[in-house]
Amino acid sequence: MVPLSYYLVLSGILFACGVAGFLIKRNIITIFMSIELMLNGVNLSFVAFAAHWHALAGQVFVFFVMVVAAAEAAVGLAIIIAVYRTRETLNVDQVNLLKL
Amino acid sequence: MINVHLVLFLAFGVIALAGAINLLAQTHPINSALSLIAVMAxxxxxxxxxxxxxxxxxxxxxxxxxxxxxxxxVIMLLNAGVEEHTRGSRVAVLFGIPGMLLGSLLVAWVVLRHSGTEAVAAGALPGAPKTIGPLLFHEFLLPFEITSILILIAIMGAVVLASKPPTAPPPIPGSAAIPGPRKVN
Known part of the structure:
Protein backbone atom coordinates (compact mmCIF):
# COMPACT_ATOMS: atom_id res chain seq x y z
CA MET A 1 0.00 0.00 0.00
CA VAL A 2 1.47 3.29 -1.09
CA PRO A 3 -0.29 6.57 -0.30
CA LEU A 4 -1.42 8.66 -3.24
CA SER A 5 0.65 11.59 -2.04
CA TYR A 6 3.91 9.70 -2.65
CA TYR A 7 3.03 9.35 -6.32
CA LEU A 8 2.09 13.02 -6.49
CA VAL A 9 5.37 14.10 -4.92
CA LEU A 10 7.34 11.94 -7.37
CA SER A 11 5.31 13.37 -10.24
CA GLY A 12 5.94 16.91 -9.01
CA ILE A 13 9.67 16.33 -8.71
CA LEU A 14 9.83 14.92 -12.23
CA PHE A 15 7.89 17.93 -13.54
CA ALA A 16 10.22 20.29 -11.68
CA CYS A 17 13.24 18.53 -13.17
CA GLY A 18 11.68 19.04 -16.59
CA VAL A 19 11.12 22.74 -15.94
CA ALA A 20 14.68 23.14 -14.66
CA GLY A 21 16.08 21.38 -17.71
CA PHE A 22 13.97 23.54 -20.00
CA LEU A 23 15.40 26.65 -18.37
CA ILE A 24 19.06 25.76 -17.87
CA LYS A 25 19.85 23.62 -20.90
CA ARG A 26 21.28 25.25 -23.99
CA ASN A 27 21.01 22.42 -26.50
CA ILE A 28 17.69 22.55 -28.32
CA ILE A 29 17.34 18.75 -28.39
CA THR A 30 17.87 18.50 -24.63
CA ILE A 31 15.28 21.23 -24.14
CA PHE A 32 12.87 19.06 -26.10
CA MET A 33 13.67 16.08 -23.92
CA SER A 34 12.92 18.19 -20.85
CA ILE A 35 9.44 18.85 -22.26
CA GLU A 36 8.96 15.10 -22.62
CA LEU A 37 10.03 14.71 -18.99
CA MET A 38 7.36 17.21 -17.93
CA LEU A 39 4.72 15.30 -19.88
CA ASN A 40 5.81 12.08 -18.19
CA GLY A 41 5.48 13.64 -14.76
CA VAL A 42 1.93 14.72 -15.58
CA ASN A 43 1.12 11.24 -16.88
CA LEU A 44 2.20 9.72 -13.57
CA SER A 45 -0.22 11.90 -11.64
CA PHE A 46 -3.00 11.07 -14.14
CA VAL A 47 -2.53 7.36 -13.54
CA ALA A 48 -2.20 7.80 -9.76
CA PHE A 49 -5.46 9.76 -9.62
CA ALA A 50 -7.15 7.20 -11.87
CA ALA A 51 -6.21 4.49 -9.40
CA HIS A 52 -7.19 6.62 -6.42
CA TRP A 53 -10.66 7.53 -7.66
CA HIS A 54 -11.26 4.22 -9.46
CA ALA A 55 -11.89 6.14 -12.66
CA LEU A 56 -10.44 4.60 -15.78
CA ALA A 57 -10.85 7.86 -17.70
CA GLY A 58 -7.56 9.02 -16.23
CA GLN A 59 -5.77 6.25 -18.09
CA VAL A 60 -7.48 7.25 -21.33
CA PHE A 61 -6.22 10.79 -20.85
CA VAL A 62 -2.72 9.38 -20.65
CA PHE A 63 -3.16 8.00 -24.15
CA PHE A 64 -4.21 11.38 -25.44
CA VAL A 65 -1.19 12.97 -23.76
CA MET A 66 1.00 10.37 -25.44
CA VAL A 67 -0.56 11.15 -28.84
CA VAL A 68 0.08 14.85 -28.36
CA ALA A 69 3.64 14.10 -27.24
CA ALA A 70 4.26 11.99 -30.33
CA ALA A 71 2.88 14.67 -32.65
CA GLU A 72 4.88 17.32 -30.85
CA ALA A 73 8.07 15.28 -31.07
CA ALA A 74 7.63 14.68 -34.80
CA VAL A 75 6.94 18.32 -35.66
CA GLY A 76 9.48 19.67 -33.17
CA LEU A 77 12.30 17.48 -34.40
CA ALA A 78 11.49 18.49 -37.97
CA ILE A 79 11.74 22.13 -36.88
CA ILE A 80 15.08 21.36 -35.21
CA ILE A 81 16.36 19.83 -38.45
CA ALA A 82 15.21 22.90 -40.40
CA VAL A 83 16.86 25.25 -37.88
CA TYR A 84 20.08 23.30 -38.01
CA ARG A 85 20.03 23.36 -41.80
CA THR A 86 19.80 27.14 -41.98
CA ARG A 87 21.92 28.11 -38.96
CA GLU A 88 24.39 25.22 -38.49
CA THR A 89 23.96 25.31 -34.73
CA LEU A 90 21.88 23.69 -32.02
CA ASN A 91 22.65 26.26 -29.34
CA VAL A 92 19.55 28.26 -28.51
CA ASP A 93 21.66 31.28 -27.56
CA GLN A 94 22.75 31.60 -31.17
CA VAL A 95 19.25 31.21 -32.55
CA ASN A 96 18.12 34.74 -31.83
CA LEU A 97 16.84 36.02 -35.14
CA LEU A 98 13.44 35.29 -36.57
CA LYS A 99 14.69 35.71 -40.13
CA LEU A 100 18.13 35.20 -41.55
CA MET B 1 6.84 -7.03 7.67
CA ILE B 2 8.36 -5.55 4.57
CA ASN B 3 5.90 -3.75 2.38
CA VAL B 4 6.74 -5.05 -1.09
CA HIS B 5 4.60 -2.47 -2.83
CA LEU B 6 6.33 0.40 -1.07
CA VAL B 7 9.75 -1.08 -1.76
CA LEU B 8 8.98 -1.41 -5.45
CA PHE B 9 7.59 2.13 -5.54
CA LEU B 10 10.74 3.48 -3.92
CA ALA B 11 13.01 1.47 -6.22
CA PHE B 12 11.31 2.68 -9.39
CA GLY B 13 11.04 6.19 -8.00
CA VAL B 14 14.74 6.34 -7.22
CA ILE B 15 15.56 5.12 -10.74
CA ALA B 16 13.26 7.73 -12.25
CA LEU B 17 14.69 10.53 -10.13
CA ALA B 18 18.27 9.49 -10.83
CA GLY B 19 17.51 9.47 -14.54
CA ALA B 20 15.87 12.88 -14.39
CA ILE B 21 18.79 14.42 -12.49
CA ASN B 22 21.25 12.73 -14.82
CA LEU B 23 19.38 14.27 -17.76
CA LEU B 24 20.12 17.68 -16.26
CA ALA B 25 23.71 16.88 -15.33
CA GLN B 26 24.92 15.44 -18.62
CA THR B 27 26.23 17.76 -21.28
CA HIS B 28 26.06 15.47 -24.28
CA PRO B 29 22.54 15.04 -25.67
CA ILE B 30 22.91 11.31 -26.28
CA ASN B 31 23.58 10.74 -22.56
CA SER B 32 20.52 12.82 -21.72
CA ALA B 33 18.43 10.79 -24.15
CA LEU B 34 19.54 7.49 -22.61
CA SER B 35 18.75 8.71 -19.10
CA LEU B 36 15.34 9.83 -20.30
CA ILE B 37 14.75 6.28 -21.55
CA ALA B 38 15.61 5.03 -18.05
CA VAL B 39 13.08 7.47 -16.57
CA MET B 40 10.37 6.23 -18.92
CA ALA B 41 11.10 2.56 -18.19
CA VAL B 74 17.96 13.19 -34.81
CA ILE B 75 20.92 13.47 -32.44
CA MET B 76 22.90 11.15 -34.70
CA LEU B 77 21.66 12.85 -37.87
CA LEU B 78 22.71 16.32 -36.73
CA ASN B 79 25.91 15.02 -35.11
CA ALA B 80 25.14 16.98 -31.96
CA GLY B 81 28.18 17.62 -29.83
CA VAL B 82 28.81 18.61 -26.25
CA GLU B 83 26.73 21.55 -25.12
CA GLU B 84 28.49 24.86 -24.76
CA HIS B 85 28.14 26.52 -21.42
CA THR B 86 26.92 30.06 -21.19
CA ARG B 87 26.81 32.18 -18.10
CA GLY B 88 23.43 32.57 -16.53
CA SER B 89 22.28 35.65 -14.71
CA ARG B 90 23.27 36.06 -11.07
CA VAL B 91 19.78 37.12 -10.03
CA ALA B 92 18.45 33.76 -11.14
CA VAL B 93 20.93 31.95 -8.90
CA LEU B 94 20.35 34.27 -5.94
CA PHE B 95 16.59 34.14 -5.97
CA GLY B 96 15.76 31.16 -8.12
CA ILE B 97 17.33 28.36 -6.11
CA PRO B 98 15.99 29.42 -2.67
CA GLY B 99 12.63 30.17 -4.24
CA MET B 100 12.51 26.79 -5.91
CA LEU B 101 13.44 25.01 -2.66
CA LEU B 102 10.83 26.98 -0.73
CA GLY B 103 8.14 26.31 -3.33
CA SER B 104 8.86 22.60 -3.53
CA LEU B 105 8.88 22.26 0.26
CA LEU B 106 5.54 24.06 0.42
CA VAL B 107 4.03 21.83 -2.25
CA ALA B 108 5.39 18.67 -0.62
CA TRP B 109 4.01 19.76 2.75
CA VAL B 110 0.58 20.52 1.33
CA VAL B 111 0.44 17.28 -0.65
CA LEU B 112 1.70 15.09 2.17
CA ARG B 113 -0.36 16.63 4.98
CA HIS B 114 -3.49 18.00 3.41
CA SER B 115 -4.47 15.54 0.76
CA GLY B 116 -6.28 12.27 1.08
CA THR B 117 -3.58 9.75 1.81
CA GLU B 118 -5.61 6.72 0.97
CA ALA B 119 -3.52 3.84 -0.12
CA VAL B 120 -3.45 2.61 -3.68
CA ALA B 121 -3.63 -1.14 -3.58
CA ALA B 122 -1.67 -3.25 -6.00
CA GLY B 123 -3.84 -4.21 -8.92
CA ALA B 124 -6.81 -2.31 -7.46
CA LEU B 125 -7.80 -1.01 -10.83
CA PRO B 126 -8.19 -3.25 -13.84
CA GLY B 127 -6.31 -1.41 -16.53
CA ALA B 128 -6.36 -4.27 -19.00
CA PRO B 129 -7.02 -3.55 -22.69
CA LYS B 130 -10.39 -5.28 -22.29
CA THR B 131 -11.60 -2.52 -20.01
CA ILE B 132 -9.73 0.37 -21.63
CA GLY B 133 -10.99 -0.43 -25.12
CA PRO B 134 -14.75 0.15 -24.64
CA LEU B 135 -14.01 3.40 -22.79
CA LEU B 136 -11.75 4.62 -25.57
CA PHE B 137 -14.06 3.66 -28.42
CA HIS B 138 -17.41 4.61 -26.88
CA GLU B 139 -17.16 7.43 -24.37
CA PHE B 140 -14.05 9.02 -25.83
CA LEU B 141 -14.82 8.33 -29.47
CA LEU B 142 -14.83 11.98 -30.59
CA PRO B 143 -11.48 12.87 -28.95
CA PHE B 144 -10.07 9.66 -30.36
CA GLU B 145 -11.07 10.64 -33.90
CA ILE B 146 -9.78 14.17 -33.39
CA THR B 147 -6.40 12.81 -32.35
CA SER B 148 -6.25 10.92 -35.63
CA ILE B 149 -6.62 14.25 -37.45
CA LEU B 150 -3.94 15.71 -35.16
CA ILE B 151 -1.57 12.89 -36.05
CA LEU B 152 -2.27 13.41 -39.76
CA ILE B 153 -1.50 17.13 -39.48
CA ALA B 154 1.68 16.33 -37.53
CA ILE B 155 2.81 13.92 -40.25
CA MET B 156 2.25 16.49 -42.97
CA GLY B 157 3.90 19.22 -40.93
CA ALA B 158 6.96 17.09 -40.26
CA VAL B 159 7.30 16.17 -43.93
CA VAL B 160 6.96 19.79 -45.04
CA LEU B 161 9.35 21.14 -42.41
CA ALA B 162 12.06 18.54 -42.74
CA SER B 163 12.03 18.21 -46.52
CA LYS B 164 14.91 19.77 -48.37
CA PRO B 165 14.21 23.21 -49.81
CA PRO B 166 14.02 23.20 -53.60
CA THR B 167 17.37 23.96 -55.08
CA ALA B 168 17.69 27.24 -56.93
CA PRO B 169 17.55 26.96 -60.73
CA PRO B 170 20.88 27.27 -62.52
CA PRO B 171 21.71 30.87 -63.39
CA ILE B 172 20.86 31.95 -66.87
CA PRO B 173 24.03 32.77 -68.86
CA GLY B 174 24.48 36.48 -69.21
CA SER B 175 22.57 37.43 -66.11
CA ALA B 176 24.95 35.96 -63.56
CA ALA B 177 25.54 39.34 -61.96
CA ILE B 178 22.02 39.44 -60.53
CA PRO B 179 21.72 36.92 -57.74
CA GLY B 180 18.36 35.25 -57.39
CA PRO B 181 16.33 35.43 -54.21
CA ARG B 182 17.78 33.23 -51.54
CA LYS B 183 15.60 30.28 -50.71
CA VAL B 184 14.96 29.96 -46.99
CA ASN B 185 12.60 27.31 -45.79
Whole structure:
Protein backbone atom coordinates (compact mmCIF):
# COMPACT_ATOMS: atom_id res chain seq x y z
CA MET A 1 0.00 0.00 0.00
CA VAL A 2 1.47 3.29 -1.09
CA PRO A 3 -0.29 6.57 -0.30
CA LEU A 4 -1.42 8.66 -3.24
CA SER A 5 0.65 11.59 -2.04
CA TYR A 6 3.91 9.70 -2.65
CA TYR A 7 3.03 9.35 -6.32
CA LEU A 8 2.09 13.02 -6.49
CA VAL A 9 5.37 14.10 -4.92
CA LEU A 10 7.34 11.94 -7.37
CA SER A 11 5.31 13.37 -10.24
CA GLY A 12 5.94 16.91 -9.01
CA ILE A 13 9.67 16.33 -8.71
CA LEU A 14 9.83 14.92 -12.23
CA PHE A 15 7.89 17.93 -13.54
CA ALA A 16 10.22 20.29 -11.68
CA CYS A 17 13.24 18.53 -13.17
CA GLY A 18 11.68 19.04 -16.59
CA VAL A 19 11.12 22.74 -15.94
CA ALA A 20 14.68 23.14 -14.66
CA GLY A 21 16.08 21.38 -17.71
CA PHE A 22 13.97 23.54 -20.00
CA LEU A 23 15.40 26.65 -18.37
CA ILE A 24 19.06 25.76 -17.87
CA LYS A 25 19.85 23.62 -20.90
CA ARG A 26 21.28 25.25 -23.99
CA ASN A 27 21.01 22.42 -26.50
CA ILE A 28 17.69 22.55 -28.32
CA ILE A 29 17.34 18.75 -28.39
CA THR A 30 17.87 18.50 -24.63
CA ILE A 31 15.28 21.23 -24.14
CA PHE A 32 12.87 19.06 -26.10
CA MET A 33 13.67 16.08 -23.92
CA SER A 34 12.92 18.19 -20.85
CA ILE A 35 9.44 18.85 -22.26
CA GLU A 36 8.96 15.10 -22.62
CA LEU A 37 10.03 14.71 -18.99
CA MET A 38 7.36 17.21 -17.93
CA LEU A 39 4.72 15.30 -19.88
CA ASN A 40 5.81 12.08 -18.19
CA GLY A 41 5.48 13.64 -14.76
CA VAL A 42 1.93 14.72 -15.58
CA ASN A 43 1.12 11.24 -16.88
CA LEU A 44 2.20 9.72 -13.57
CA SER A 45 -0.22 11.90 -11.64
CA PHE A 46 -3.00 11.07 -14.14
CA VAL A 47 -2.53 7.36 -13.54
CA ALA A 48 -2.20 7.80 -9.76
CA PHE A 49 -5.46 9.76 -9.62
CA ALA A 50 -7.15 7.20 -11.87
CA ALA A 51 -6.21 4.49 -9.40
CA HIS A 52 -7.19 6.62 -6.42
CA TRP A 53 -10.66 7.53 -7.66
CA HIS A 54 -11.26 4.22 -9.46
CA ALA A 55 -11.89 6.14 -12.66
CA LEU A 56 -10.44 4.60 -15.78
CA ALA A 57 -10.85 7.86 -17.70
CA GLY A 58 -7.56 9.02 -16.23
CA GLN A 59 -5.77 6.25 -18.09
CA VAL A 60 -7.48 7.25 -21.33
CA PHE A 61 -6.22 10.79 -20.85
CA VAL A 62 -2.72 9.38 -20.65
CA PHE A 63 -3.16 8.00 -24.15
CA PHE A 64 -4.21 11.38 -25.44
CA VAL A 65 -1.19 12.97 -23.76
CA MET A 66 1.00 10.37 -25.44
CA VAL A 67 -0.56 11.15 -28.84
CA VAL A 68 0.08 14.85 -28.36
CA ALA A 69 3.64 14.10 -27.24
CA ALA A 70 4.26 11.99 -30.33
CA ALA A 71 2.88 14.67 -32.65
CA GLU A 72 4.88 17.32 -30.85
CA ALA A 73 8.07 15.28 -31.07
CA ALA A 74 7.63 14.68 -34.80
CA VAL A 75 6.94 18.32 -35.66
CA GLY A 76 9.48 19.67 -33.17
CA LEU A 77 12.30 17.48 -34.40
CA ALA A 78 11.49 18.49 -37.97
CA ILE A 79 11.74 22.13 -36.88
CA ILE A 80 15.08 21.36 -35.21
CA ILE A 81 16.36 19.83 -38.45
CA ALA A 82 15.21 22.90 -40.40
CA VAL A 83 16.86 25.25 -37.88
CA TYR A 84 20.08 23.30 -38.01
CA ARG A 85 20.03 23.36 -41.80
CA THR A 86 19.80 27.14 -41.98
CA ARG A 87 21.92 28.11 -38.96
CA GLU A 88 24.39 25.22 -38.49
CA THR A 89 23.96 25.31 -34.73
CA LEU A 90 21.88 23.69 -32.02
CA ASN A 91 22.65 26.26 -29.34
CA VAL A 92 19.55 28.26 -28.51
CA ASP A 93 21.66 31.28 -27.56
CA GLN A 94 22.75 31.60 -31.17
CA VAL A 95 19.25 31.21 -32.55
CA ASN A 96 18.12 34.74 -31.83
CA LEU A 97 16.84 36.02 -35.14
CA LEU A 98 13.44 35.29 -36.57
CA LYS A 99 14.69 35.71 -40.13
CA LEU A 100 18.13 35.20 -41.55
CA MET B 1 6.84 -7.03 7.67
CA ILE B 2 8.36 -5.55 4.57
CA ASN B 3 5.90 -3.75 2.38
CA VAL B 4 6.74 -5.05 -1.09
CA HIS B 5 4.60 -2.47 -2.83
CA LEU B 6 6.33 0.40 -1.07
CA VAL B 7 9.75 -1.08 -1.76
CA LEU B 8 8.98 -1.41 -5.45
CA PHE B 9 7.59 2.13 -5.54
CA LEU B 10 10.74 3.48 -3.92
CA ALA B 11 13.01 1.47 -6.22
CA PHE B 12 11.31 2.68 -9.39
CA GLY B 13 11.04 6.19 -8.00
CA VAL B 14 14.74 6.34 -7.22
CA ILE B 15 15.56 5.12 -10.74
CA ALA B 16 13.26 7.73 -12.25
CA LEU B 17 14.69 10.53 -10.13
CA ALA B 18 18.27 9.49 -10.83
CA GLY B 19 17.51 9.47 -14.54
CA ALA B 20 15.87 12.88 -14.39
CA ILE B 21 18.79 14.42 -12.49
CA ASN B 22 21.25 12.73 -14.82
CA LEU B 23 19.38 14.27 -17.76
CA LEU B 24 20.12 17.68 -16.26
CA ALA B 25 23.71 16.88 -15.33
CA GLN B 26 24.92 15.44 -18.62
CA THR B 27 26.23 17.76 -21.28
CA HIS B 28 26.06 15.47 -24.28
CA PRO B 29 22.54 15.04 -25.67
CA ILE B 30 22.91 11.31 -26.28
CA ASN B 31 23.58 10.74 -22.56
CA SER B 32 20.52 12.82 -21.72
CA ALA B 33 18.43 10.79 -24.15
CA LEU B 34 19.54 7.49 -22.61
CA SER B 35 18.75 8.71 -19.10
CA LEU B 36 15.34 9.83 -20.30
CA ILE B 37 14.75 6.28 -21.55
CA ALA B 38 15.61 5.03 -18.05
CA VAL B 39 13.08 7.47 -16.57
CA MET B 40 10.37 6.23 -18.92
CA ALA B 41 11.10 2.56 -18.19
CA UNK B 42 10.94 3.25 -14.44
CA UNK B 43 7.66 5.10 -14.90
CA UNK B 44 6.29 2.06 -16.74
CA UNK B 45 7.07 0.10 -13.56
CA UNK B 46 5.16 2.66 -11.52
CA UNK B 47 2.18 2.30 -13.83
CA UNK B 48 2.25 -1.45 -13.30
CA UNK B 49 2.18 -0.87 -9.55
CA UNK B 50 -0.90 1.29 -10.03
CA UNK B 51 -2.65 -1.47 -11.95
CA UNK B 52 -2.42 0.26 -15.32
CA UNK B 53 -0.88 -2.56 -17.27
CA UNK B 54 -1.93 -1.39 -20.73
CA UNK B 55 -0.63 2.12 -20.08
CA UNK B 56 2.66 0.60 -18.93
CA UNK B 57 2.97 -1.41 -22.15
CA UNK B 58 2.14 1.61 -24.29
CA UNK B 59 4.60 3.70 -22.30
CA UNK B 60 7.41 1.31 -23.16
CA UNK B 61 6.38 0.84 -26.78
CA UNK B 62 5.47 4.41 -27.73
CA UNK B 63 7.54 6.57 -25.41
CA UNK B 64 10.68 4.58 -24.73
CA UNK B 65 10.47 2.95 -28.13
CA UNK B 66 9.17 5.23 -30.83
CA UNK B 67 9.64 8.76 -29.52
CA UNK B 68 13.07 8.22 -28.01
CA UNK B 69 14.28 6.42 -31.12
CA UNK B 70 13.23 9.55 -33.02
CA UNK B 71 15.27 11.67 -30.62
CA UNK B 72 18.35 9.46 -30.84
CA UNK B 73 18.01 9.40 -34.61
CA VAL B 74 17.96 13.19 -34.81
CA ILE B 75 20.92 13.47 -32.44
CA MET B 76 22.90 11.15 -34.70
CA LEU B 77 21.66 12.85 -37.87
CA LEU B 78 22.71 16.32 -36.73
CA ASN B 79 25.91 15.02 -35.11
CA ALA B 80 25.14 16.98 -31.96
CA GLY B 81 28.18 17.62 -29.83
CA VAL B 82 28.81 18.61 -26.25
CA GLU B 83 26.73 21.55 -25.12
CA GLU B 84 28.49 24.86 -24.76
CA HIS B 85 28.14 26.52 -21.42
CA THR B 86 26.92 30.06 -21.19
CA ARG B 87 26.81 32.18 -18.10
CA GLY B 88 23.43 32.57 -16.53
CA SER B 89 22.28 35.65 -14.71
CA ARG B 90 23.27 36.06 -11.07
CA VAL B 91 19.78 37.12 -10.03
CA ALA B 92 18.45 33.76 -11.14
CA VAL B 93 20.93 31.95 -8.90
CA LEU B 94 20.35 34.27 -5.94
CA PHE B 95 16.59 34.14 -5.97
CA GLY B 96 15.76 31.16 -8.12
CA ILE B 97 17.33 28.36 -6.11
CA PRO B 98 15.99 29.42 -2.67
CA GLY B 99 12.63 30.17 -4.24
CA MET B 100 12.51 26.79 -5.91
CA LEU B 101 13.44 25.01 -2.66
CA LEU B 102 10.83 26.98 -0.73
CA GLY B 103 8.14 26.31 -3.33
CA SER B 104 8.86 22.60 -3.53
CA LEU B 105 8.88 22.26 0.26
CA LEU B 106 5.54 24.06 0.42
CA VAL B 107 4.03 21.83 -2.25
CA ALA B 108 5.39 18.67 -0.62
CA TRP B 109 4.01 19.76 2.75
CA VAL B 110 0.58 20.52 1.33
CA VAL B 111 0.44 17.28 -0.65
CA LEU B 112 1.70 15.09 2.17
CA ARG B 113 -0.36 16.63 4.98
CA HIS B 114 -3.49 18.00 3.41
CA SER B 115 -4.47 15.54 0.76
CA GLY B 116 -6.28 12.27 1.08
CA THR B 117 -3.58 9.75 1.81
CA GLU B 118 -5.61 6.72 0.97
CA ALA B 119 -3.52 3.84 -0.12
CA VAL B 120 -3.45 2.61 -3.68
CA ALA B 121 -3.63 -1.14 -3.58
CA ALA B 122 -1.67 -3.25 -6.00
CA GLY B 123 -3.84 -4.21 -8.92
CA ALA B 124 -6.81 -2.31 -7.46
CA LEU B 125 -7.80 -1.01 -10.83
CA PRO B 126 -8.19 -3.25 -13.84
CA GLY B 127 -6.31 -1.41 -16.53
CA ALA B 128 -6.36 -4.27 -19.00
CA PRO B 129 -7.02 -3.55 -22.69
CA LYS B 130 -10.39 -5.28 -22.29
CA THR B 131 -11.60 -2.52 -20.01
CA ILE B 132 -9.73 0.37 -21.63
CA GLY B 133 -10.99 -0.43 -25.12
CA PRO B 134 -14.75 0.15 -24.64
CA LEU B 135 -14.01 3.40 -22.79
CA LEU B 136 -11.75 4.62 -25.57
CA PHE B 137 -14.06 3.66 -28.42
CA HIS B 138 -17.41 4.61 -26.88
CA GLU B 139 -17.16 7.43 -24.37
CA PHE B 140 -14.05 9.02 -25.83
CA LEU B 141 -14.82 8.33 -29.47
CA LEU B 142 -14.83 11.98 -30.59
CA PRO B 143 -11.48 12.87 -28.95
CA PHE B 144 -10.07 9.66 -30.36
CA GLU B 145 -11.07 10.64 -33.90
CA ILE B 146 -9.78 14.17 -33.39
CA THR B 147 -6.40 12.81 -32.35
CA SER B 148 -6.25 10.92 -35.63
CA ILE B 149 -6.62 14.25 -37.45
CA LEU B 150 -3.94 15.71 -35.16
CA ILE B 151 -1.57 12.89 -36.05
CA LEU B 152 -2.27 13.41 -39.76
CA ILE B 153 -1.50 17.13 -39.48
CA ALA B 154 1.68 16.33 -37.53
CA ILE B 155 2.81 13.92 -40.25
CA MET B 156 2.25 16.49 -42.97
CA GLY B 157 3.90 19.22 -40.93
CA ALA B 158 6.96 17.09 -40.26
CA VAL B 159 7.30 16.17 -43.93
CA VAL B 160 6.96 19.79 -45.04
CA LEU B 161 9.35 21.14 -42.41
CA ALA B 162 12.06 18.54 -42.74
CA SER B 163 12.03 18.21 -46.52
CA LYS B 164 14.91 19.77 -48.37
CA PRO B 165 14.21 23.21 -49.81
CA PRO B 166 14.02 23.20 -53.60
CA THR B 167 17.37 23.96 -55.08
CA ALA B 168 17.69 27.24 -56.93
CA PRO B 169 17.55 26.96 -60.73
CA PRO B 170 20.88 27.27 -62.52
CA PRO B 171 21.71 30.87 -63.39
CA ILE B 172 20.86 31.95 -66.87
CA PRO B 173 24.03 32.77 -68.86
CA GLY B 174 24.48 36.48 -69.21
CA SER B 175 22.57 37.43 -66.11
CA ALA B 176 24.95 35.96 -63.56
CA ALA B 177 25.54 39.34 -61.96
CA ILE B 178 22.02 39.44 -60.53
CA PRO B 179 21.72 36.92 -57.74
CA GLY B 180 18.36 35.25 -57.39
CA PRO B 181 16.33 35.43 -54.21
CA ARG B 182 17.78 33.23 -51.54
CA LYS B 183 15.60 30.28 -50.71
CA VAL B 184 14.96 29.96 -46.99
CA ASN B 185 12.60 27.31 -45.79
Missing amino acids: ALAGEYLLLGAEFVAAVQVIVYAGAIMVLFVF
